[in-house]
Amino acid sequence: MNKDRFYQILWALPIIFAIHNVEELPQLGSWANEHVTGNSFSFLRELYSFHSLTFAMILLTVVVTVVVILEYQFRNKLTFTLTMLSTCLLLINGFTHIVQSIIFQSYVPGLISAVLLLIPYMSFVLYLSLKTNRIQLKTMGLYVGISVIGMVPIIFMFLIFSKWVMG
Numbered sequence: 767m768n769k770d771r772f773y774q775i776l777w778a779l780p781i782i783f784a785i786h787n788v789e790e791l792p793q794l795g796s797w798a799n800e801h802v803t804g805n806s807f808s809f810l811r812e813l814y815s816f817h818s819l820t821f822a823m824i825l826l827t828v829v830v831t832v833v834v835i836l837e838y839q840f841r842n843k844l845t846f847t848l849t850m851l852s853t854c855l856l857l858i859n860g861f862t863h864i865v866q867s868i869i870f871q872s873y874v875p876g877l878i879s880a881v882l883l884l885i886p887y888m889s890f891v892l893y894l895s896l897k898t899n900r901i902q903l904k905t906m907g908l909y910v911g912i913s914v915i916g917m918v919p920i921i922f923m924f925l926i927f928s929k930w931v932m933g
Contacts, residue, residue: 772894773838776849779891780831782883783856787823790876795819797875813925815932822921822928830856847909850901853891854913855920860884862917 798814812818833852837845863880867873895901 767894767898769841769898772898772900775894776834776837776891778887779834779849779853779856780827782879782887783830784827786856786860786876786879786884787827789879791816791819791823793875801870813922813929815929817932818925818928821932822924825928826924846900850892850895850906850909851912853888853895854906854909855917856884857888857892858910858913858917860888 795814795816799811802810802814830852833845833848837849839845860880863874863877863884867877892901892906896903896906
């Protein structure tokens, strides 16, 4: 596969992420309040307000879109690394939806798009990156590990920033 084909496929990344966010957003606040923000985590209620969630999801989608645009424009090591980290983060996010639905034994907002779009697409992008020798398996493993550790703090940083902006 040539690089141009890879970049044509890469353009779908922010679109798939936006579709996932559209599925997730309408129910995430009420779901989080019901399942996550009990007495021990009451401070999370404010972070999961509809306005904060909306702003955070839009901001995350914009960041991912900018990363893809930068990779398309510059095609250097930094932009490719950011693209692969974004891809790994979204892959882990997809698997998180499956794990949460098993733990809570119910539908989790974003589950359908995670199973049908996020996981297959992100896996395919990573596969293409390996197949074209743009990334080594060891490096991909490192990025997946960083994503597992970093996903929750990154989400909270965006939620806290969104709450601060939205007031």
